[in-house]
Amino acid sequence: MKFISWNVNGLRACVQKGFLAFFQESDADFFCLQETKLQEGQIQLDLPGYEQYWSYAEKKGYSGTAIFAKATPLSVIYGLGIPELDTEGRLITLEYPNFYLITCYTPNAQQELARLDHRLKWEKAFRDYVCKLDESKPVILCGDLNVAHQEIDLKNPASNRGSAGFSDEERACFSQLLESGFTDTFRYQNPNATGMYSWWSYRFRARENNAGWRIDYFVVSDRLRDQIAETAIYSQVTGSDHCPVGLELNI
Numbered sequence: 001m002k003f004i005s006w007n008v009n010g011l012r013a014c015v016q017k018g019f020l021a022f023f024q025e026s027d028a029d030f031f032c033l034q035e036t037k038l039q040e041g042q043i044q045l046d047l048p049g050y051e052q053y054w055s056y057a058e059k060k061g062y063s064g065t066a067i068f069a070k071a072t073p074l075s076v077i078y079g080l081g082i083p084e085l086d087t088e089g090r091l092i093t094l095e096y097p098n099f100y101l102i103t104c105y106t107p108n109a110q111q112e113l114a115r116l117d118h119r120l121k122w123e124k125a126f127r128d129y130v131c132k133l134d135e136s137k138p139v140i141l142c143g144d145l146n147v148a149h150q151e152i153d154l155k156n157p158a159s160n161r162g163s164a165g166f167s168d169e170e171r172a173c174f175s176q177l178l179e180s181g182f183t184d185t186f187r188y189q190n191p192n193a194t195g196m197y198s199w200w201s202y203r204f205r206a207r208e209n210n211a212g213w214r215i216d217y218f219v220v221s222d223r224l225r226d227q228i229a230e231t232a233i234y235s236q237v238t239g240s241d242h243c244p245v246g247l248e249l250n251i
Contacts, residue, residue, distance in 0.1 A: 001029045001030075001248065001249050001250075001251050002026070002027070002028045002029050002030075002246065002247075002248050003028060003029065003030045003031075003032070003101070003140065003142060003218065003246065003247045003248070003249070004026050004028040004030070004031045004032065004244050004245070004246050005032040005033075005034070005103065005142035005143055005216060005217075005218065005244065005245050005246070005247075006031075006032070006033055006034070006216075006240065006242065006243070006244035006245070007033075007034040007035045007105070007143075007144040007199070007216060007240060007241075007242035008033055008034070008035060008036060008239070008240050008242075009035050009037070009240040009241050009242060010035065010036070010037040010240075011033065011036040011037065011038055011043060011066075012037070012038070012042070012043055014239045014240050015043070015045075017238065017239035017240075018237075018238070018239050019239055020045075022234075022237050022239070022244065023047070023068075026244070026246070028246070029069070029070050029071065030067060030068070030069050030070070030094075030101055031050070031067070031068040031069075032065070032066070032067050032068075032101075032103035032142050032143065033065060033066040033067070033068075033103065034064075034065050034090075034103065034104070034105035034143050034144045035063060035064065035105055035144065036054070036056075036063075036064035036065065036066055036089075037061050037062060037063070037064055038054070038056060038064050039056055039060055039061075040054065040056055047068055049070055050068040050069060050070055051068070051069050051070075051072060052066065052067075052068055053066060053067045053068075053069065053076055053092055053094065054066045054092075055078050055079070055089040055090070055091065055092050056089045057087065057088040057089040057090075058087045058088070058089075059087075059088070062088065063088040063089050063090055063105060064088075064089040064105075065089055065090060065091065065092050065103050065104070065105050065143070066092070066103070067092050067094060067101065067103050069094060069101075071096065073094035073095050073096055073101075074095045074096060074097065075094075075095040076092070076093070076094055076095075077092070077093040077095070078091070078092055078093075079091050080125050080126065080129050081129075082125055084121075085121065085122055085125055088105075088107070089105075090104060090105045090106070090107065090122075091103070091104050091105075091126075093133070098137060098138070098251060099137055099138045099139065099140055099224075099251065100133045100137060100138070100139045100140065101140045101142075102130070102133075102139065102140070102141045102142070102143070103142055103143050104126070104141060104142070104143035104144075104145065105143055105144050105146075106119070106122065106123075106126075106143070106144065106145045106146040106147070107119050107122050107146070108146050108164055108165070109146070109164040109165065109167060109170060110164055111164065113162075113164060113167060116164075116167065116169060116170075119146075119169075119170065120169060120173070123170075123173040123176075123177075124173075127173070127176060127177050127180060130177070130180075130182070131180050131181070134180075134181060134182075134221050138220065138221035138223055138224050139182070139219075139220065139221050140218070140219075140220050140221075140224070140247075140249070141182070141217075141218070141219040141220070142216075142217065142218045142219070142245070142247070143216065143217065144199075144215060144216050144242065145174065145215060145216070145217050145219075146164075146165050146170070146215055147165055147166070147170045147171060147173070147174050147215060148160075148165055148166050148171075148213045148214055148215055149171055149174045149175070149184065149187075149214075150171075150187075152192070152193070152194050153197075153213065153214040153215075154166060154197070154212070154213040154214065155195075155197070155210065155211040155212055155213070156211065165213065165215060166213075177219070178219075181221060181222050182219050182220065182221060182222060183219065183220055183221075183222050183224070183225050183228075184217060184218075184219055185217075185218045185219065185220055185228050185231050185247055186214070186217070186218065186231040186233065186245070188225065188228065188231075189228060189230075189231050190231070195210060196214060196233050196235075197210065197212025197213055197214050197233070197235065198212070198213070198214050198215060198216035198233055198235070198242055198243050198245055199212055199213045199214075199215050199216065199241060199242045199243075200212040200213075200241060201241070202241055207241075214233070215242075216233075216242055216243075216244075216245045217245070218231065218245060218246075218247040220247075220249070224249065224251070227249045227250045227251050228247070228248075228249060229248040229249060229250050230246075230247070230248040231245075231246065231247055231248075232245065232246035232247075233245050233246075234246065
């Protein structure tokens with residue numbers, strides 16, 4: 001079973017830059033999006049064979065997530081069920097007989113960590129939510145989690161220490177998630193791989209110089225580890241400041 005996740009940084013713009021070609025080529029069973037930057041009715045995608053699930057931010061042109069799925073879910077959950085954290089369209093959960101699939105766009109702590117308190121509230125509520133789901137069946141979580149976990153997950157760790165996405169607090173939250181019974185699939189398969197990134201700033205020719213960050217993930221319940229067949233970072237795919245990431249599971 002093949003899964004793709006992509007922060008498209010504005011789906012309408014990404015469609016103009018080759019989104020549909022990659023979508024069709026990848027032929028994933030599940031294609032998850034973050035940062036769609038859409039309101040309902042602002043785009044119509046003809047995706048034969050896929051059901052479409054969308055979550056929108058109240059603020060126009062901001063955040064938003066989607067999942068395109070070949071299989072009909074047993075249930076669909078939007079958000080965390082916490083009103084103050086559910087206004088930005090950051091989470092969709094699809095339930096299937098043997099697993100839950102989540103697409104997540106984690107809040108950015110912003111410059112000077114101005115939104116760190118909100119981010120930490122999200123992290124706690126999100127971890128509790130995912131762990132609760134995991135009690136009943138395995139979880140497959142993907143998305144832009146807005147954190148580079150280890151120093152090998154970004155090009156310049158020393159100069160970025162304490163910055164949004166590489167603060168001690170955010171990294172600790174990701175560690176807590178993994179310690180709660182979850183596996184970073186790419187790092188599990190590639191424990192020492194360096195230079196493998198999923199986001200590059202639009203400034204300073206960062207992508208050309210591969211001065212990037214790995215902040216887009218597939219994380220699964222530990223009991224799915226043995227079913228990980230392949231992980232991928234599609235760094236050659238443009239159309240956004242993020243590239244897609246992928247996972248194949250024998251499930």
